[in-house]
Structure formats: structure tokens, C-alpha cells
Amino acid sequence: MPTSSPIITGFYRYTDILWEWHQVISDPAEVSALKAFISNASLVDPKNPLRKAGADGIELYVGTLSATGQARLLYSSAQVEYIRYWLHAMGLTKELLPMPSSESLLTTSNLRNHTPVIYKTAEDLKKAVKMIDKNNKRLKGTDPALMSMRQSFERVRTFWGAKVGTWLAIDFEAWEREHTVLTEFGWSCIQWKDGEEICEEGHLMVKEHASYRNGTYVPDHREHYEFGLSQIVDKITFKRMICDMINGFADQGPLFLVFHDGSQDIKYLNSASITAPLNGLTYLLPESAPDTGLYVVDTSDMFAAMEGYAGERSAFVRMANLLKIPTAYLHNAGNDAHYTLLAMKAMASGNQLDVQREERWPHHNKGDVITPGSALKVQFNAWEEEEDYSDTEGVMASSIPHHEVEVATKLMSIDDEEIKDEEMLW
Structure with a gap:
């Protein structure tokens, strides 16, 4: 007894749909209809039937090929099917158009990850194709550590977008002269109920260690918790x-512990002072959203993936500045946990990694000529990495010509003593 073939779903490369699909169609009028539908201008038109209700643009996908680690702009097979049916229903084709070749279908087994991306304008789509091509050339010969960070970044985005589990940022502060003396603990977490975020955060101080003060090597901001009342216990x-x-959140489903370079905090959790229940804690995120488990999410790794540099980890304050997250009274454990979760959320809720990098820091890659193996690292200006960057970027980045920015940057670097020396010359 014959059986029907299973329907295989997956993705098609955007470029294959744009340049190859019409070549299997013989009727010139039908070719014209298809080309008109999949043109960049048509795809981003608010009336395009592929556009989801309420979406501010056309949703396509960026997937990472398992074999090479390179990215591709993709249509879902469901979108391609819908294009066929819509053109036929509108009387623009006599029969359903043939599907693209099955050899060009990418299934989930061909992809490390795939994430939706919204494109608002035809120019956005055009730039996306060029950007992906440039980044793919840069990725050739890339450090395997960076490739691993990029993969983890996209898995964090996927799990966050699926509103899975509990995301708990935690931070400890210890006495600067003896790190076994814990003085503070801060936490900030997000869960979802009926699709809505539920936030909880707090700050604990150890009563017996109240006299152990920092201030010589590390700022002492113990009494400056900004997001509620501290508890002394x-x-x-x-x-x-x-x-x-930790037990309570882990019992509810997967628990993602969020740190910024969390090696020291994990040592504190495992110390005799805490002996936290961390059985099964892993740094490796699964391919699909988990139902249970305890996982580490490190914002320093996420930022390294987006910056394109797997070397020395970025200091938290530098990362916050470049993500445009204002901070106050860092080295208070509660504040640090709050800002760490905020940074993770900013990256996880953004677009696909390469798209997000270009959105955040346009035109920051080194040079326009891209050769295989060239660095992915974002090239920041010196003034962008300063702590007061967020106060000056609007002026310096947009309203001052480039040559004047260079002059202003040099002037900002002159200290009072240099000014006095210059005054003496006059």
C-alpha cells in the first residue's frame, strides 16, 4: 500500500529564492509575478501577506550552518509555501508554482541555530545580505573559542525569546583583604507568567561582617543599594x-545563572560559607530549550561574541558603557546583579548577533576591503570606551564633523597641569 511522503520543513537561502527559484518557471508572466512578490520593496511593504500582524517589518531568519559556522539569510519553508499559494489564489499563476529544489532545503540538522530578524526597509534587506557576506569572510579561520561564544550567544537569544525558565543574576562582595569573608549578596531574576515578565531582586548584608569594610582596593558601596531595601541577616x-x-527556582524548571565573568562567584557558591546546591551545573547550553537543568550564562562571553574578540574579557563598566546602560554604585552586590541581568537582557532580546552588532556600532569594522580570516573585532574609538561616553556620544558622534571629533578628543585628554603649562607659554 503506497504511503505519502513526509512533509519536510526547514529553510531556504534568501539568495536561492531571489536568484534561482524563477529559473524553473517557464511562463514569463508567472516569473514576473514571483519576482515582484519577492523583491525587497515588496517584502517590506505593510500590505505584503507574509508580514505578521503587528510586526514592524518583514520577518526572515538568520541561520548558522553547522558545517562551516557561516551565516545565511533565510526564508522558512512555510513562507515559501505561502508565496506559492498566495500567487495562485490571486490568479497570478495557472497552477501552484513548483517548490525550489529539495537539494537547497536546509533542515534543522544543517543548522546550528536559526533566529528571526525583522527588516523594516528595502535598504535594510540589501545591507543585511552584504553584511552577512562580509562577516562570513571574516569568520574563515576564526578562533574556535569565539565560534563557541557566538553559538552560545544565539542559544541564549533563542531560549530568552521562548520565555523559558528562570534567569537569575547573582553577585557577591567580599572583604578586599580576605576573600573568604563574604559581606554582601545580590540577586535579580526574571521569570514569565502567562507571557508577562515577573521580576524579583534584592540585596543581603552579613551582620557579623559589618565591620569588614572595603575602600582601599575596591569601592565600598554596601549601603548604596539602588533598587529596594537591603536586608541585614x-x-x-x-x-x-x-x-x-537556588533550590526553589531550579524546582520550577531550567535555571540560568547569569554572571559577568562568574568564576569567582561560583567559587563563593561552592565555598563552605554557602555550599550552594549546584549539582549538574554546566557551561554548555543545549541545542533546544531545556525543561530542567542548571546553566551558566556569562555576559562577558556574550559581549565578547558580539564584539568579535575572545581574548581578554571586557570589564563590566566598559561593557555597560558600550551597551549604553547607565550604572551607579557598582561593587554593591545588589546593583551589580541588577545591571548584569539588564546587560544580558539587552543582548538576548536584540537581533541576531551580527545584525545587532551593526545596529549598535555601525561602520566600526576595520576597513571596507574584507579578506578571508580578517578580524571580526569591532574597532571602537578611544572616546567611546571612556566612562562618560554616554554623556558625550550624541554630540560627538552626530553633530561634529570627523576632523573636529579628533580635535575634541585630543582636547579632552589634556589635564589641568598641561593647561597650566600652555597658559605659561602665552
């Missing part, structure tokens, strides 16, 4: 509250 309660928190 004894050491036993401090330990119990942290362990109960």
Missing part, C-alpha cells in the same frame, strides 16, 4: 536564603 540566614533561592 546573620551568616546562617545568609547561607540558607541563597540555597533556598
Whole structure:
């Protein structure tokens, strides 16, 4: 008894649909109809039937090929099917157009990840194709560590977009002269209920360690928690509250522990002062959204993936500045946890990695001529990496000509003593 063939779903390369699909169609009028539908201008038109209700543009996909790690702009097979049916229903084709060759279909087994991206204008689509091509050339010969970070970045985006689990940023502060003396703990977490975010955060201080003050090597901002009231608890309660928190969230589903370079915080969690329940904790994120488990998400790795540099980790304040996240009273454990989760959310809720990088820092790659193996690293200007960048970027980046920016940057670097020396010359 004959059986029907299973329907295989997946993705088609945007360029294959644009340049190859029409070549299997013999009727010139039908070719014209297809070309008109899939033109960049048509795709971003608010009346295009592929456009989702409420979406501010056309949703396509960016996928990463398993074999090479390179990215491709994609249509879903469902979108391609819909194009065929819509053209036929509108009387623009006599029969349903043939599907593109099955050899060009990419299934999930061919892709490391795939994420939706919204394009608002025809120019956005045109730029996307060029940008992906340039980045693919840069990726050839890329450090495997950076490739791993890029893959993890997209998995974080996927899980966050699916509103899966609990995302818990935590931070400890310890006495600067003896790191086994824990003085503070801060947390900030997000869960979802009926699709809506539920936020919870707080700050604990250890009663017995109140006299152990920082200030020589590390700022002491213990009393400057910005997002609620601090709680002063004894050491036993401090330990119990942290362990109960982790157990409670882990019992509800997958728990993503969010750190910025969390090696020291994980040591604190495993120390005799806490002995947190971290059985099964892993740095490796699964390919699909998990139902259970304990996972590490590190914002320093996420930022390294987006910056395109797997070398020395970026300091938190530098990352926050470049992500345009204002901060206050860092080295308060509660504040640090709050800002860490905010940074993770900013990256995880943004567009696909390469698209997001260009949106955040346009024209920051080195040179226009791209050769295979050239660096992905974003080339920041010196003034962009300063702590007060967010206060000056609007003036310096948009309203001042480039040559005047260079002059202004040099003037900003002159200290008072140099000014006095210059005054003496006059």
C-alpha cells in the first residue's frame, strides 16, 4: 500500500529564492509575478501577506550552518509555501508554482541555530545580505573559542525569546583583604507568567561582617543599594536564603545563572560559607530549550561574541558603557546583579548577533576591503570606551564633523597641569 511522503520543513537561502527559484518557471508572466512578490520593496511593504500582524517589518531568519559556522539569510519553508499559494489564489499563476529544489532545503540538522530578524526597509534587506557576506569572510579561520561564544550567544537569544525558565543574576562582595569573608549578596531574576515578565531582586548584608569594610582596593558601596531595601541577616540566614533561592527556582524548571565573568562567584557558591546546591551545573547550553537543568550564562562571553574578540574579557563598566546602560554604585552586590541581568537582557532580546552588532556600532569594522580570516573585532574609538561616553556620544558622534571629533578628543585628554603649562607659554 503506497504511503505519502513526509512533509519536510526547514529553510531556504534568501539568495536561492531571489536568484534561482524563477529559473524553473517557464511562463514569463508567472516569473514576473514571483519576482515582484519577492523583491525587497515588496517584502517590506505593510500590505505584503507574509508580514505578521503587528510586526514592524518583514520577518526572515538568520541561520548558522553547522558545517562551516557561516551565516545565511533565510526564508522558512512555510513562507515559501505561502508565496506559492498566495500567487495562485490571486490568479497570478495557472497552477501552484513548483517548490525550489529539495537539494537547497536546509533542515534543522544543517543548522546550528536559526533566529528571526525583522527588516523594516528595502535598504535594510540589501545591507543585511552584504553584511552577512562580509562577516562570513571574516569568520574563515576564526578562533574556535569565539565560534563557541557566538553559538552560545544565539542559544541564549533563542531560549530568552521562548520565555523559558528562570534567569537569575547573582553577585557577591567580599572583604578586599580576605576573600573568604563574604559581606554582601545580590540577586535579580526574571521569570514569565502567562507571557508577562515577573521580576524579583534584592540585596543581603552579613551582620557579623559589618565591620569588614572595603575602600582601599575596591569601592565600598554596601549601603548604596539602588533598587529596594537591603536586608541585614546573620551568616546562617545568609547561607540558607541563597540555597533556598537556588533550590526553589531550579524546582520550577531550567535555571540560568547569569554572571559577568562568574568564576569567582561560583567559587563563593561552592565555598563552605554557602555550599550552594549546584549539582549538574554546566557551561554548555543545549541545542533546544531545556525543561530542567542548571546553566551558566556569562555576559562577558556574550559581549565578547558580539564584539568579535575572545581574548581578554571586557570589564563590566566598559561593557555597560558600550551597551549604553547607565550604572551607579557598582561593587554593591545588589546593583551589580541588577545591571548584569539588564546587560544580558539587552543582548538576548536584540537581533541576531551580527545584525545587532551593526545596529549598535555601525561602520566600526576595520576597513571596507574584507579578506578571508580578517578580524571580526569591532574597532571602537578611544572616546567611546571612556566612562562618560554616554554623556558625550550624541554630540560627538552626530553633530561634529570627523576632523573636529579628533580635535575634541585630543582636547579632552589634556589635564589641568598641561593647561597650566600652555597658559605659561602665552
